Amino acid sequence: xxxxxxxxxxxxxxxxxxxxxxxxxxxxxxxxxxxxxxxxxxxxxxxxxxxxxxxxxxxxxxxxxxxxxxxxxxxxxxxxxxxxxxxxxxxxxxxxxxxxxxxxxxxxxxxxxxxxxxxxxxxxxxxxxxxxxxxxxxxxxxxxxxxxxxxxxxxxxxxxxxxxxxxxxxxxxxxxxxxxxxxxxxxxxxxxxxxxxxxxxxxxxxxxxxxxxxxxx
Amino acid sequence: xxxxxxxxxxxxxxxxxxxxxxxxxxxxxxxxxxxxxxxxxxxxxxxxxxxxxxxxxxxxxxxxxxxxxxxxxxxxxxxxxxxxxxxxxxxxxxxxxxxxxxxxxxxxxxxxxxxxxxxxxxxxxxxxxxxxxxxxxxxxxxxxxxxxxxxxxxxxxxxxxxxxxxxxxxxxxxxxxxxxxxxxxxxxxxxxxxxxxxxxxxxxxxxxxxxxxxxxx
Amino acid sequence: xxxxxxxxxxxxxxxxxxxxxxxxxxxxxxxxxxxxxxxxxxxxxxxxxxxxxxxxxxxxxxxxxxxxxxxxxxxxxxxxxxxxxxxxxxxxxxxxxxxxxxxxxxxxxxxxxxxxxxxxxxxxxxxxxxxxxxxxxxxxxxxxxxxxxxxxxxxxxxxxxxxxxxxxxxxxxxxxxxxxxxxxxxxxxxxxxxxxxxxxxxxxxxxxxxxxxxxxxxxxxxxx
Amino acid sequence: xxxxxxxxxxxxxxxxxxxxxxxxxxxxxxxxxxxxxxxxxxxxxxxxxxxxxxxxxxxxxxxxxxxxxxxxxxxxxxxxxxxxxxxxxxxxxxxxxxxxxxxxxxxxxxxxxxxxxxxxxxxxxxxxxxxxxxxxxxxxxxxxxxxxxxxxxxxxxxxxxxxxxxxxxxxxxxxxxxxxxxxxxxxxxxxxxxxxxxxxxxxxxxxxxxxxxxxxxxxxxxxx
Numbered sequence: 043x044x045x046x047x048x049x050x051x052x053x054x055x056x057x058x059x060x061x062x063x064x065x066x067x068x069x070x071x072x073x074x075x076x077x078x079x080x081x082x083x084x085x086x087x088x089x090x091x092x093x094x095x096x097x098x099x100x101x102x103x104x105x106x107x108x109x110x111x112x113x114x115x116x117x118x119x120x121x122x123x124x125x126x127x128x129x130x131x132x133x134x135x136x137x138x139x140x141x142x143x144x145x146x147x148x149x150x151x152x153x154x155x156x157x158x159x160x161x162x163x164x165x166x167x168x169x170x171x172x173x174x175x176x177x178x179x180x181x182x183x184x185x186x187x188x189x190x191x192x193x194x195x196x197x198x199x200x201x202x203x204x205x206x207x208x209x210x211x212x213x214x215x216x217x218x219x220x221x222x223x224x225x226x227x228x229x230x231x232x233x234x235x236x237x238x239x240x241x242x243x244x245x246x247x248x249x250x251x252x253x254x255x256x257x258x259x
Numbered sequence: 260x261x262x263x264x265x266x267x268x269x270x271x272x273x274x275x276x277x278x279x280x281x282x283x284x285x286x287x288x289x290x291x292x293x294x295x296x297x298x299x300x301x302x303x304x305x306x307x308x309x310x311x312x313x314x315x316x317x318x319x320x321x322x323x324x325x326x327x328x329x330x331x332x333x334x335x336x337x338x339x340x341x342x343x344x345x346x347x348x349x350x351x352x353x354x355x356x357x358x359x360x361x362x363x364x365x366x367x368x369x370x371x372x373x374x375x376x377x378x379x380x381x382x383x384x385x386x387x388x389x390x391x392x393x394x395x396x397x398x399x400x401x402x403x404x405x406x407x408x409x410x411x412x413x414x415x416x417x418x419x420x421x422x423x424x425x426x427x428x429x430x431x432x433x434x435x436x437x438x439x440x441x442x443x444x445x446x447x448x449x450x451x452x453x454x455x456x457x458x459x460x461x462x463x464x465x466x467x468x469x470x471x472x473x474x475x476x
Numbered sequence: 477x478x479x480x481x482x483x484x485x486x487x488x489x490x491x492x493x494x495x496x497x498x499x500x501x502x503x504x505x506x507x508x509x510x511x512x513x514x515x516x517x518x519x520x521x522x523x524x525x526x527x528x529x530x531x532x533x534x535x536x537x538x539x540x541x542x543x544x545x546x547x548x549x550x551x552x553x554x555x556x557x558x559x560x561x562x563x564x565x566x567x568x569x570x571x572x573x574x575x576x577x578x579x580x581x582x583x584x585x586x587x588x589x590x591x592x593x594x595x596x597x598x599x600x601x602x603x604x605x606x607x608x609x610x611x612x613x614x615x616x617x618x619x620x621x622x623x624x625x626x627x628x629x630x631x632x633x634x635x636x637x638x639x640x641x642x643x644x645x646x647x648x649x650x651x652x653x654x655x656x657x658x659x660x661x662x663x664x665x666x667x668x669x670x671x672x673x674x675x676x677x678x679x680x681x682x683x684x685x686x687x688x689x690x691x692x693x694x695x696x697x698x699x700x
Numbered sequence: 701x702x703x704x705x706x707x708x709x710x711x712x713x714x715x716x717x718x719x720x721x722x723x724x725x726x727x728x729x730x731x732x733x734x735x736x737x738x739x740x741x742x743x744x745x746x747x748x749x750x751x752x753x754x755x756x757x758x759x760x761x762x763x764x765x766x767x768x769x770x771x772x773x774x775x776x777x778x779x780x781x782x783x784x785x786x787x788x789x790x791x792x793x794x795x796x797x798x799x800x801x802x803x804x805x806x807x808x809x810x811x812x813x814x815x816x817x818x819x820x821x822x823x824x825x826x827x828x829x830x831x832x833x834x835x836x837x838x839x840x841x842x843x844x845x846x847x848x849x850x851x852x853x854x855x856x857x858x859x860x861x862x863x864x865x866x867x868x869x870x871x872x873x874x875x876x877x878x879x880x881x882x883x884x885x886x887x888x889x890x891x892x893x894x895x896x897x898x899x900x901x902x903x904x905x906x907x908x909x910x911x912x913x914x915x916x917x918x919x920x921x922x923x924x
Contacts, residue, residue: 065683087683090869091799092725092726092728092869092872093725093868093869093871093872094675094868094869095681095682095683096675107868108728108870109728109729109856109867109868109869109870110868110869111725111726111728111869112869113725114726115725115726115727115728115755115779120675120868122670122671123635123637123639123670123671123682124675125639125673125675125676125678125681125682126675126676126678126867126868126869126871127678127681127871128866128871128872128873128874128875128876128903129725129751129799129803129871129872129873129876130803130804130807130875130876131681132803132872133587133799133800133803133804134583134586134587134588134655135655135681135683136588136800137587137588137589137800137818137819137820138585138586138587138588138655139588140655140683140684156823166778167777167784167787167796168776168777168778168784169752169774169775169776169777169778169796170775170776170796170798170799170826171752171775171776171798171799172775172798172799172800173798174798174799174800174801174820174821174824174826175798175799175800175801175820178588178819178820178822179588179800179819179820205824205825206823206824206825207824208820208822208823208824209822209823209824210823282907304907307645308575309501309502309504309645309648310501310644310645310647310648311644311645311899312905312906312907313899324644325504325646326504326505326632326643326644326645326646327644327645328501328502328504328645329645330501331502332501332502332503332504332531332555337644337899339894339895340859340861340863340894340895340906341899342863342897342899342900342902342905342906343643343644343645343647343899343900343902344647344902344905345642345647345648345649345650345651345652345679346501346527346575346579346647346648346649346652347579347580347583347651347652347811348905349579349648350575350576350579350580350811351807351810351811351812351879352879352905352907353576353812354576354594354595354596354811354812354813355809355810355811355812355879356812357879357907357908373599383554384553384560384563384572385552385553385554385560386528386550386551386552386553386554386572387551387552387572387574387575387602388528388551388552388575389551389574389575389576390574391574391575391576391577391596391597391600391602392574392575392576392577392596395595395596395598395812396576396595396596396812422600422601423599423600423601424600425596425598425599425600426598426599426600427599580811580813584816587804588818588819589804589816589817589818589840590816590817590818590819590833590835590838590840591816591817591835591840592808592813592814592815592816592817593813593814593815593816593842594812594813594814595812595814609814609842611814611815611844614814616813616814616815618817618833620835641900642900643900644899644900647900675868676865676866676867676868676871677901
């Protein structure tokens with residue numbers, strides 16, 4: 043399976059994590075693609091932290107509304123039943139546990155569920171935006187990212203080395219190589235991307251992965 | 260001057276404390292009457308803590324709106340330019356210093372500017388409602404009350420004996436006998452109701468009153 | 477996926493001993509029919525969080541008269557003498573809270589905050605048992621979040637996904653309580669189709685609302 | 701007693717060295733003409749509080765490009781590379797704050813609170829220098845109020861007493877900032893007569909707003 047196919051698998055796999063009516067906030071990049079990969083019959087309500095619920099698809103050309111953009115600054119739409127609000131309400135929704143799940147990218151994630159996603163000291167310091175609140179407030183935190191960095195550097199670690207976005211808040215990590223759940227004992231590799239073996243995934247992972255069938259019940 | 264005339268004097272005197280455009284919250288009872296006694300040309304904006312700005316006069320009979328009542332539960336109106344909001348916003352307005360003045364009644368008030376207005380232990384415990392926030396948050400706290408209790412008991416004291424509504428927040432006390440300003444040195448009797456003498460006011464007051472012309476400059 | 481539900485079924489979700497929050501300010505914006513049904517179903521041992529307990533005779537007051545409530549958190553009880561009577565006899569446990577503090581405590585719970593610092597109550601008996609912090613020379617009380625199992629709200633209009641619109645002073649505590657309970661039931665005057673409320677006009681997002689009960693236009697039985 | 705004022709006069713009230721808050725989220729809902737006028741009047745040494753510094757080329761970004769700002773409090777600066785450049789050279793002091801924390805800090809100032817407790821930032825460098833409280837076993841950071849001398853806002857509609865209505869995602873920080881500055885100036889697309897906005901539709905009460913500037917429909921000079 044080539045990289046592109048595995049990325050498609052990743053997106054589809056994340057999309058299976060939701061149930062009907064879930065309120066979900068999708069981060070910029072790979073997470074955004076999840077909205078178009080939902081299983082037949084499942085509808086979720088997308089929250090945009092800049093201030094509305096019911097994010098719809100991008101508008102038709104010529105129908106852009108400069109007041110209706112998503113948290114990434116791109117033109118968006120609001121679906122029927124959606125609503126707008128100020129930033130205080132938006133983060134009350136996020137921090138208050140009213141978002142069922144958030145899907146975010148990551149620079150690093152580790153076996154304790156720590157997440158680093160907002161800065162590389164001395165290099166890139168874009169700021170945390172709403173990510174720190176999302177990771178603390180959403181009921182479920184799902185990381186969707188490529189398993190390895192562009193330079194083949196490891197991203198699924200024993201311990202994050204970059205400044206954290208939040209401590210021990212990640213629940214699930216979905217990469218182009220597999221699906222890992224954060225458990226009290228470490229990362230359990232629940233699923234392996236088609237065509238890969240456990241050993242191949244482990245070889246690209248600093249954290250020790252747990253095989254589901256080897257867990258004591 | 261009879262009691263009724265002196266009470267009218269009190270209400271008019273309080274009404275002189277405002278400048279054009281002031282945001283004012285009036286308590287139930289005597290304070291409410293201030294709205295109808297404003298000097299010619301002065302308009303103030305009344306805030307009602309149950310959730311709107313621009314309180315207007317009582318509606319005509321037959322035009323009552325059950326959703327438009329004041330904080331005392333009576334039918335009211337909203338003037339053009341008024342607006343409604345929730346209780347969190349209402350008390351953000353009050354606590355946040357956005358109310359220029361509040362006029363409230365009192366059970367007791369003392370020379371330090373302490374106020375007791377919300378309970379008589381073992382007798383009446385109606386609750387503080389919004390009074391504690393109003394007294395702490397309004398830029399100016401004006402007490403409007405009869406100088407003595409119904410049983411001729413003293414209400415302007417050296418030290419309040421009833422549970423406080425707030426400590427050291429009162430700025431001005433207007434009664435049917437005079438106008439007292441709370442100063443770092445105690446209560447200064449700035450004005451005496453027509454027909455009364457300093458001694459007559461002092462005789463009905465536990466706190467030692469300061470005569471303005473006797474203050475060292 | 478409509479959230480519209482019958483009155484009896486909605487209130488049957490409230491169990492004895494639960495904590496309920498009820499919107500309204502001396503009756504204005506209180507969900508009268510939901511409250512009457514709580515009385516009719518004889519739910520007991522409730523902890524009630526509300527601005528007040530209504531005016532003797534109205535639906536809110538009946539929660540107290542009918543002894544549905546064993547503990548009350550409110551800001552003002554002067555308009556319902558039965559509340560004062562039950563408090564003095566010890567039948568009802570009453571905790572009085574400044575109004576601006578109560579609404580921030582409820583907001584804190586809904587917004588996932590650990591609490592807020594307020595100057596309100598400093599130097600009064602409201603201080604008792606609370607942590608005090610001094611910041612830049614000013615004293616503040618730490619007030620903790622307040623949440624409930626169920627919130628009973630009143631709104632003027634709802635669409636079928638639960639977006640709510642309130643009218644005038646009937647808004648009061650309703651939108652804040654909508655965020656701070658596990659189960660949120662709103663009594664509404666009007667129900668419209670999805671899409672009929674402009675996104676900017678929504679005052680409570682539908683994601684907070686679990687059930688909508690259409691207010692009956694007919695006169696309801698007097699429970700007094 | 702209208703609050704409508706000219707652009708130049710409105711911005712002349714901002715002095716060098718002041719702290720200003722500016723509404724908007726990556727340009728959406730930012731008061732572009734007010735910002736362009738700040739640049740034109742060459743106001744300097746400002747402390748800027750805003751969600752972000754816009755996208756390079758837009759009005760917000762020009763505040764940074766033109767060196768009007770010496771200190772920045774924001775949540776995200778990734779869309780304006782000049783901000784990052786000035787930060788790395790030390791020309792600009794930057795403090796990054798989680799978005800939900802920043803908006804609550806501003807709200808605290810506007811609402812007269814001494815601060816709020818948030819779980820956001822626990823276990824991260826955001827903790828540094830802050831008081832931590834443990835309540836019921838959970839850790840929270842005490843975040844203090846943030847206010848400004850001047851708030852520059854953008855709204856869709858205003859009446860002449862300053863009641864504001866926002867549209868869609870252009871609301872964002874604007875209503876919260878309206879409560880937390882000594883002087884509040886709003887740029888608005890439409891000005892209507894008093895009474896033309898229904899009380900329930902007002903999103904920012906006019907008492908918060910000092911001046912309204914009518915957005916010019918003509919193209920403004922490109923300051924880039």
